[in-house]
Amino acid sequence: MNTIHSRGGNQVVFSSINYGTDTSAEGRCVIRELLNSTYNGVGNGETAIFPIQIWKKKRGVNYLKGDRNYDLYELACKVTARRFFPNFLNLDATFNQSDAWRADDPKRYMHEVATMGCRTRVFENKFGMKTSVGRGNLSFSTINIVRLAIECMGIKNKEERINCFFAKLDKMLDVTAKQLNERYDFQKTAFAKQFPLLMRSLWLGADQLNPNDSIEAVINQGTLSIGFIGLAECLKALLGVHHGESDEAQKLGLKIVSYMRERCNEYTEKYHHNFSVLATPAEGLSGKFTKIDRKEFGVLEGITDRDYYTNSNHVPVYYKCSARHKAEVEAPYHEMTRAGHIFYVEIDGDATHNPQVIMNVVDMMDHYNMGYGSVNHNRNRCMDCGYENADAHLESCPRCGSTHIDRLQRITGYLVGTTDRWNSGKLAELNDRVIHGMGEKG
Numbered sequence: 132m133n134t135i136h137s138r139g140g141n142q143v144v145f146s147s148i149n150y151g152t153d154t155s156a157e158g159r160c161v162i163r164e165l166l167n168s169t170y171n172g173v174g175n176g177e178t179a180i181f182p183i184q185i186w187k188k189k190r191g192v193n194y195l196k197g198d199r200n201y202d203l204y205e206l207a208c209k210v211t212a213r214r215f216f217p218n219f220l221n222l223d224a225t226f227n228q229s230d231a232w233r234a235d236d237p238k239r240y241m242h243e244v245a246t247m248g249c250r251t252r253v254f255e256n257k258f259g260m261k262t263s264v265g266r267g268n269l270s271f272s273t274i275n276i277v278r279l280a281i282e283c284m285g286i287k288n289k290e291e292r293i294n295c296f297f298a299k300l301d302k303m304l305d306v307t308a309k310q311l312n313e314r315y316d317f318q319k320t321a322f323a324k325q326f327p328l329l330m331r332s333l334w335l336g337a338d339q340l341n342p343n344d345s346i347e348a349v350i351n352q353g354t355l356s357i358g359f360i361g362l363a364e365c366l367k368a369l370l371g372v373h374h375g376e377s378d379e380a381q382k383l384g385l386k387i388v389s390y391m392r393e394r395c396n397e398y399t400e401k402y403h404h405n406f407s408v409l410a411t412p413a414e415g416l417s418g419k420f421t422k423i424d425r426k427e428f429g430v431l432e433g434i435t436d437r438d439y440y441t442n443s444n445h446v447p448v449y450y451k452c453s454a455r456h457k458a459e460v461e462a463p464y465h466e467m468t469r470a471g472h473i474f475y476v477e478i479d480g481d482a483t484h485n486p487q488v489i490m491n492v493v494d495m496m497d498h499y500n501m502g503y504g505s506v507n508h509n510r511n512r513c514m515d516c517g518y519e520n521a522d523a524h525l526e527s528c529p530r531c532g533s534t535h536i537d538r539l540q541r542i543t544g545y546l547v548g549t550t551d552r553w554n555s556g557k558l559a560e561l562n563d564r565v566i567h568g569m570g571e572k573g
């Protein structure tokens with residue numbers, strides 16, 4: 132797969148593999164060997180950056196003790212503790228289920244949600260079968276809701292201020308939907324022969340296209356997504372507090388995102404495409420929007436005073452709270468953001484000695500009805516002798532003294548071996564990340 136031309140041929144394909152629910156002897160064998168080889172690493176034992184691996188967690192299949200693939204789930208947690216992957220996709224979340232799923236159906240994977248590693252999620256379908264297979268996201272655009280909120284900050288009366296924000300959001304949503312629709316109108320004019328791989332067999336219905344047919348009939352099964360960034364800073368601007376620290380802010384946050392979701396459902400009817408809301412990861416935008424807004428509005432405390440805006444609906448990375456509190460606050464947004472979302476927990480210490488901590492995070496996803504999640508931790512590797520540990524700021528190898536250390540970190544969904552090439556916004560975010568206590572009180 133890594134020989135496929137992508138982005139001008141200068142990047143490896145951003146590939147993801149979803150697995151964990153195949154209970155056949157052969158399927159179990161493949162899963163086990165994939166996990167074992169991931170655990171051992173590539174080359175002389177390095178962590179593979181791609182493909183991103185995603186474990187599909189499902190009750191009755193692999194999650195409960197006694198489930199046929201429970202042993203593989205345990206192995207998956209052990210692998211994650213060392214290699215960051217697999218991430219965990221919760222097939223039991225109410226919004227991740229399909230009525231067509233049957234335990235005895237050998238093709239049941241067609242009715243199981245799958246995700247792109249970073250978070251992009253495609254499942255619901257107004258114009259064909261509800262599935263993650265043979266479809267994809269066609270485009271997404273992200274709204275800077277922080278800026279919309281800053282523009283209303285001057286209004287003294289709270290209710291008027293919030294109304295002003297919603298009016299601006301409404302207008303921006305209309306523009307974004309229109310833009311995505313126009314882009315689609317251009318995309319659909321392409322011919323099947325221009326996509327020899329995608330439009331031969333990968334997309335649902337592609338096998339019925341002739342080389343000179345337009346791809347329109349096939350791509351309407353894809354999705355168009357409207358994303359948002361910086362819910363935390365947006366709420367700070369509107370209320371002075373973010374949703375991690377105030378119930379009122381959480382209430383407003385849920386109102387904002389559910390409003391976006393309602394509007395997307397309307398656009399689905401209006402434009403006859405699958406519109407959905409994305410909890411944007413914003414690898415590049417996170418710093419870019421902040422820079423523009425600071426230039427225009429100055430340094431605003433808790434809003435533009437850092438070099439980045441908080442990823443989607445997340446509680447800010449600098450905010451100290453327990454994993455459980457973070458889960459309680461972020462969970463309800465997963466149901467609304469059907470174009471993709473993720474829940475992260477930052478842990479300290481060496482997780483390789485304690486894979487149970489990974490299971491605890493998956494239990495949290497199960498309990499709070501979250502769709503997708505993962506655990507972040509430190510992993511250092513000496514490039515000269517292969518020594519590994521989990522120290523926060525390892526400068527030189529305790530075994531051979533080398534300073535050639537690979538510090539593995541997760542940027543948004545992807546792993547990056549060195550932080551040298553991160554943009555300044557994301558680097559600032561990384562330095563602000565705090566650990567989430569896993570205990571009851573954290």
Ligand SMILES: [Zn+2]
Pocket residue numbers: 513514515516517518528529530531532533
């Ligand atoms: Zn070494």
